[in-house]
Amino acid sequence: MSAGPSRTGRSLLLLAPLLIFLVGFFVWPLFSMMSQSVSDTAVLRLLPRSAEVLPDWDRASPPTPAMQAALMEDLKAVDDDQALGDMVRRLNSARSGFRTLMSKTTSALDDTANPPVDLVSIDDRWGRPEFWLAIADALSPLTDRNLLAAVDLGRNASGDIEHLPAEQSVNGVILLRTFWIAGLVTIACACIGYPYAIIAASLSGWKRDVMLGAVLLPLWTSLLVRTAAWFILLQEQGLINDALQTLGLIDGPLPLIFNRTGVIIAMTHVLLPFMVLPIYSVLITIPKNLMPAAASLGAHPIRAFLRVLLPLSLRGVASGSLLVFISAIGYYITPALIGGPGDQMISSIIAFYAIGSANWGMAGALGVVLLIATLLLYSVYARLSAEEAERY
């Protein structure tokens, strides 16, 4: 059969462009994000001479003349102010005091009229091993600092992993908040979406079409439009507050926007279709006569539901819940526009580090945490739906 290999070759040729495209622009970006989270070259790339000399140092005695000369040479060679700023920031985070020390040192080195003999003559602090220790530790091109900091861990002076002090432990709070908000949204979607899907599956004709259309319409509408719509409804002079005040249910406007309530409402609206559709697709495969059969055998409707419909449809609820939860933990736009400062989820913090403060290391480390959480949950979801496909 000569057609076999040539057909396979053709298929590979057809697959190759997208495969190459996605490896280049999907897999590679994710890897470069991961490598950003462990790379630490801010100091190394500016201090190549020191990197050669410092490993010979015993890490305890005062700095040797060779070390001082190498560092002076390195600092004189720096002509990129931004890179210098990055290095100083990196060193200052390891040991406070570097900022003033470096600016004093660089301006002294710039003074060509009377060049300093060594670094200790510029500032006494250069005679102390702690500062050299900070430089020596920062010269390694790889670091686990960002990854540890992403889960509120850090290394102490002797290199052991320990919890960061409470005032630096912000990421754990944000991670917990992300899972908490995603969990609440999932529960809200399940409480609304499950009965809704049951009712839709029990109907037929135009009534079913209307119920499904109501789910598909928002799914088809732009996320930004939906978020803008909730902005209009939830604001202080928004329709919801107006209606409640007209009905005399409340005296003043309720705070619905820029807080947790608004975020949960808007996210539930956005993600509800992802709950309804998987449940519905499971429900329509269940024979319609099962519930009447249970009833005819004398089962109370609640008992019939618990013993017949719930076990048969649980898989759909699990798929829907996972889908909603996976989408919710990565959400950025809705919390950014509807939430207050206390409702920002992990995506907002990643965006802040990446866009706001150009701290790629921290953005990458938190991105790795979010990516791992998402992929783990997705593998559970994929297994569930694969089993589903096998059953039918």
Place this chain on the structure above:
Amino acid sequence: MPMKFTKFAFASLTILFLVAPLIAILPLAFTSSVILTYPIPSWSLRWFEELFTADAWRRAIVNSFIIGTGTTLLATVLGTAASLGLRNRLIFFRGTIRTLFLLPMVVPAVVLGVGMQVLLGGFGLTNSYAGVIIAHTVVAVPFVVVSVSGALAGIDRRVELAAESLGASPITVFRRVTLPLAMPGVLSGAVLAFATSLDEVVLTLFVAGPNQRTLARQMFSSIRENISPAIAAAAFLFITVTVVIGLIVILSNVMRARRR
């Protein structure tokens, strides 16, 4: 009877919850006021005028069309070719490759955005149309693959084999048999790709420069910084485009159904 009423009330309230926000925003596109609240003092088209004449909005609309068209072309060509290749069951790691093709739908946009910014920045592709189109294509291509694969799965392989046995070359089989049969899937894939690009904000935020601001990106910063009824007018535009897109997809499905 009370059970039936409860069901009816629950379904109606949920439909209201799902649809009301989308309807509530539409009339505000025609307000004459500068604030986005009801009641509407009088009707006017000033915000549509703003949308099409104000520099920021007009450029955003043009950019959205440039980037959307580029993304649609690239994603449809790559996705259709790959779906054809995926039909062959002899391919090694077929399941893995398929998962890789669909994975961009799953990975959080912000995570992908950080990676894209780092990588495209290295190539000097940030702040360029090419960079934004590439980024949008990555997230749009899964929709094309799903849609085209679905259409291809519905094709009776014997039709293609018949054409082949009658002496048609592989290219002729594709052009005269496979592609026409898969066309509805290709079209709805293209439409979904365009819609994805139109609505994409997060990657645009990371990759695009001020010259590539898209309509969605402009709406995002406008809601954040100075919200005005121009948002409602843009939303009106979006919803209209969505309805048109939806009609196209429904029509193509009808076409597909009629073919059989």
